[in-house]
Amino acid sequence: MVKYVFVTGGVLSSVGKGIITSSIGKMLQARGFKVTAIKIDPYVNVDAGTMNPYMHGEVYVTDDGGETDLDLGGYERFLDLNLKKENNITTGMVYKAVIEKERRGSFLGRCVQIVPHVTNEIKKRIRTVAKRSNVDVTLTEVGGTVGDIEGLPFLEAIRQMRLKEGYENTLYVHIALVPILDVTKEMKTKPLQHSVNELRRIGIQPDIIVARCTKMINSEASRKIALFGTIPEGAVFCSYNVETIYEVPLILDKQGMGGFICKRLGFPERKPDYKEWKDFVDAVLNPEHEVEIALVGKYAGLTESYVSMNEALRIAGATCRTKVSIRYIEAEKFEQNPKEVEILRGFNGVFIPYGFGPRGTEGKIMAIKFARENNLPFLGICYGFQLAVIEFARHVCGLENANSTEINPNSPHPVIDLMPEQRGIEYKGATMRLGAHKIILKPDTTAYALYRSKEIYARHRHRFEVNLDYLAKMEENGLVFSGKSADGRRMEILEQPDHFFFFASQFHGEFRSRPGRPDPEYYGFVKACLDRKSGKPKPEF
Numbered sequence: 001m002v003k004y005v006f007v008t009g010g011v012l013s014s015v016g017k018g019i020i021t022s023s024i025g026k027m028l029q030a031r032g033f034k035v036t037a038i039k040i041d042p043y044v045n046v047d048a049g050t051m052n053p054y055m056h057g058e059v060y061v062t063d064d065g066g067e068t069d070l071d072l073g074g075y076e077r078f079l080d081l082n083l084k085k086e087n088n089i090t091t092g093m094v095y096k097a098v099i100e101k102e103r104r105g106s107f108l109g110r111c112v113q114i115v116p117h118v119t120n121e122i123k124k125r126i127r128t129v130a131k132r133s134n135v136d137v138t139l140t141e142v143g144g145t146v147g148d149i150e151g152l153p154f155l156e157a158i159r160q161m162r163l164k165e166g167y168e169n170t171l172y173v174h175i176a177l178v179p180i181l182d183v184t185k186e187m188k189t190k191p192l193q194h195s196v197n198e199l200r201r202i203g204i205q206p207d208i209i210v211a212r213c214t215k216m217i218n219s220e221a222s223r224k225i226a227l228f229g230t231i232p233e234g235a236v237f238c239s240y241n242v243e244t245i246y247e248v249p250l251i252l253d254k255q256g257m258g259g260f261i262c263k264r265l266g267f268p269e270r271k272p273d274y275k276e277w278k279d280f281v282d283a284v285l286n287p288e289h290e291v292e293i294a295l296v297g298k299y300a301g302l303t304e305s306y307v308s309m310n311e312a313l314r315i316a317g318a319t320c321r322t323k324v325s326i327r328y329i330e331a332e333k334f335e336q337n338p339k340e341v342e343i344l345r346g347f348n349g350v351f352i353p354y355g356f357g358p359r360g361t362e363g364k365i366m367a368i369k370f371a372r373e374n375n376l377p378f379l380g381i382c383y384g385f386q387l388a389v390i391e392f393a394r395h396v397c398g399l400e401n402a403n404s405t406e407i408n409p410n411s412p413h414p415v416i417d418l419m420p421e422q423r424g425i426e427y428k429g430a431t432m433r434l435g436a437h438k439i440i441l442k443p444d445t446t447a448y449a450l451y452r453s454k455e456i457y458a459r460h461r462h463r464f465e466v467n468l469d470y471l472a473k474m475e476e477n478g479l480v481f482s483g484k485s486a487d488g489r490r491m492e493i494l495e496q497p498d499h500f501f502f503f504a505s506q507f508h509g510e511f512r513s514r515p516g517r518p519d520p521e522y523y524g525f526v527k528a529c530l531d532r533k534s535g536k537p538k539p540e541f
């Protein structure tokens with residue numbers, strides 16, 4: 001019998017619900033229980049793929065090609081899972097399915113309603129994930145804040161789930177902000193009380209309340225939360241500010257949350273084993289070295305746009321006991337003042353992330369040129385890979401005005417072009433080349449040294465690719481494509497053998513990076529930055 005933990009949030013969004021959900025999973029895993037996690041996003045988009053990362057944060061890509069909410073990345077990293085498209089449920093998805101059924105005549109003769117038809121569809125989706133994942137506990141995080149109009153059908157659905165699944169198989173966790181007033185330094189629990197009331201109005205009485213506060217809440221605040229929330233004081237926990245998010249399961253478990261959840265779900269008491277997790281946290285908190293990396297991007301104002309890349313860099317850093325400091329630089333700065341690119345000299349490496357559209361691309365190309373000419377470690381991901389090809393074509397192969405047709409459709413040398421299967425596609429949703437694809441690596445290359453395998457799988461999200469008409473020219477000039485698709489027609493990894501470390505991939509290694517098990521391309525880059533800084537003649541992997 002699978003058990004369900006539902007997580008809701010109050011007062012404000014962005015209080016770290018995703019991290020707390022992941023942490024609950026970690027506490028259960030540390031006791032030997034199998035878990036999976038679902039994110040519910042009440043927006044009407046069918047998936048996150050059509051949203052601007054600058055507004056909503058990055059789009060997280062799953063192995064099966066789902067374009068999902070970034071919280072799935074948190075679940076995968078914390079819980080070492082490979083989730084599926086179905087682990088992200090949206091209003092758009094649910095209504096689309098219900099309306100299609102209605103058109104097919106599945107509800108013939110009946111009036112189709114939010115309760116029960118929409119709520120049934122939601123419950124069915126949650127239960128399907130639980131059943132297919134074959135786990136002890138399914139965590140379901142409801143995005144947004146209690147009281148949002150869009151969230152109501154989902155809250156109603158999770159309320160109903162207790163009726164069928166039973167009290168001992170369902171647990172409601174509510175997370176809300178407890179602000180501290182600047183002037184009096186008082187911890188204010190009133191907003192949290194209101195959000196609990198709002199939840200109760202819908203018919204959900206939380207079993208656990210997590211106060212999100214900058215500091216550990218005092219006993220007075222905790223007493224008040226318990227009293228007004230109608231729960232024992234032992235069911236109130238606090239997620240306070242810590243140096244790294246990976247500490248959150250440890251601080252919550254220390255307060256007794258893991259034991260409380262197990263008891264409440266009727267599990268036998270087990271001692272948690274955090275050995276590996278603690279080693280990783282220790283490596284994050286106590287680095288012996290430091291490298292500074294320039295991330296030259298277009299969404300630099302919102303770090304959430306690059307959260308998986310960020311984490312992949314830090315995770316790679318932890319493996320070599322290195323603190324990775326990331327400076328976000330708007331690529332357009334270099335376009336406005338080309339001399340600015342000189343600031344890259346002060347960094348240990350240059351990183352060019354994913355991206356779409358023309359804005360900022362010339363600035364990124366300038367940064368790539370600088371890294372290539374100055375033997376500065378370089379890693380390019382997806383658009384970063386494509387722009388490295390353009391830079392090489394222009395400045396090494398002498399192909400003037402070489403470009404991607406995404407940036408300039410009239411370029412005389414379209415070295416990056418739309419993939420053939422993308423021609424004629426009209427719908428924007430879920431139509432890119434998505435998810436995990438096989439890649440064959442070339443022996444005696446940096447790629448091979450890093451992955452130590454002839455064949456790898458990595459996740460993709462793109463419409464454009466290297467134009468094969470220019471392949472010979474680039475290879476003659478020294479660019480090595482050390483990773484290609486199984487049929488050899490799609491370029492996946494490039495490197496420059498005479499450079500200290502110049503590496504880029506069409507795929508996104510960050511989506512497979514896990515604490516203690518960094519993705520090889522990120523590890524290679526961070527290690528190269530460190531080795532270059534310490535004066536080694538070449539990187540040692």
Ligand code: GLN
Nearest residue numbers: 354355382383462463464
């Ligand atoms: N815009 C490029 C493409 O569609 C790169 C996409 C990306 O960086 N994810 O191919």
